[in-house]
């Protein structure tokens with residue numbers, strides 16, 4: 082396989098720098114000596130960007146003019162920003178998802194074409210990769226199309242539509258590559274992701290139960306490396322699935338025990354019971370407010386047990402994933418450093434778990 086020529090260096094625009102992936106990618110790019118500009122929304126990012134030497138420009142992805150201004154003068158773009166929602170949401174939320182994830186991506190790509198940007202890497206989601214109908218547990222790769230008629234969340238659909246914007250831009254001549262991630266785990270989790278929240282709950286013994294299942298994780302270190310490789314070696318108009326490791330629920334609980342030195346919840350609920358509880362919470366509109374196993378973001382993912390086939394990224398990009406043990410350890414240490422995990426609580430003193438607890 083011939084690898085594409087590397088792009089020239091020059092200023093990079095990074096979107097989503099205050100988010101989970103972006104905060105990690107920004108640090109990696111700065112460590113590599115890159116000159117980075119970040120697009121921020123007003124009022125965002127004070128903690129995640131504190132102390133970092135980086136050019137800041139302000140604007141919303143939905144504002145095409147602001148995006149054009151942000152793109153001017155850069156040679157490469159990492160478009161990581163997106164809105165995530167793990168419930169069906171209401172009409173306003175769905176509209177916002179569409180405008181940010183689809184129209185926002187279009188704005189970035191159109192601006193890139195207009196400004197003669199050399200390359201763009203857009204972050205995709207495993208949630209927008211289809212499943213094998215014959216056996217949903219079979220590992221899937223980039224070639225499995227997203228099925229719009231399956232039971233999907235609006236977020237997934239917007240990520241699939243965002244890819245279409247990439248293919249249109251690629252057809253117009255832009256060297257754009259989609260770097261698709263599975264569930265992130267690692268440090269710099271300033272917005273408290275689903276599994277970051279789960280780790281905090283676990284460390285404080287606020288997690289009362291878990292259930293069987295499994296999920297593909299991408300360590301933030303690996304996913305940053307994968308994005309950089311996609312920028313250097315990705316072929317125009319191609320999608321690369323990046324992931325680190327599949328973990329079962331039991332494997333994850335064991336790893337959390339090892340890292341936190343706290344025992345897992347005694348209750349291992351049967352899947353259907355956890356499923357009904359999770360659906361009830363969702364019907365009551367409480368799913369997004371809790372971090373436990375029953376939150377739709379965790380339950381839904383875990384019960385799907387989807388596996389990723391990353392052969393294409395290995396072959397074409399030279400992507401070599403590491404493992405998630407160090408990612409969970411780094412996530413834990415970073416939460417401790419920031420005071421989100423406190424030892425007095427982590428040593429077994431329960432805090433009031435709230436009305437519904439963290440199941």
Ligand SMILES: NC(=O)c1ccc[n+]([C@@H]2O[C@H](COP(=O)([O-])OP(=O)(O)OC[C@H]3O[C@@H](n4cnc5c(N)ncnc54)[C@H](OP(=O)(O)O)[C@@H]3O)[C@@H](O)[C@H]2O)c1
Nearest residue numbers: 097099100101102122125141142162163206262263264265
């Ligand atoms: N986290 C995962 O497990 C996961 C898995 C697969 C794929 N992904 C993909 O990875 C990418 C990054 O996800 P993440 O988890 O890092 O997200 P995140 O932590 O929720 O952060 C989202 C980022 O996007 C920015 N953003 C949102 N709406 C914006 C708008 N209208 N204008 C400008 N910026 C906006 C946010 O800025 P503010 O600070 O202003 O809100 C924030 O920096 C996304 O494309 C997501 O689909 C994530």
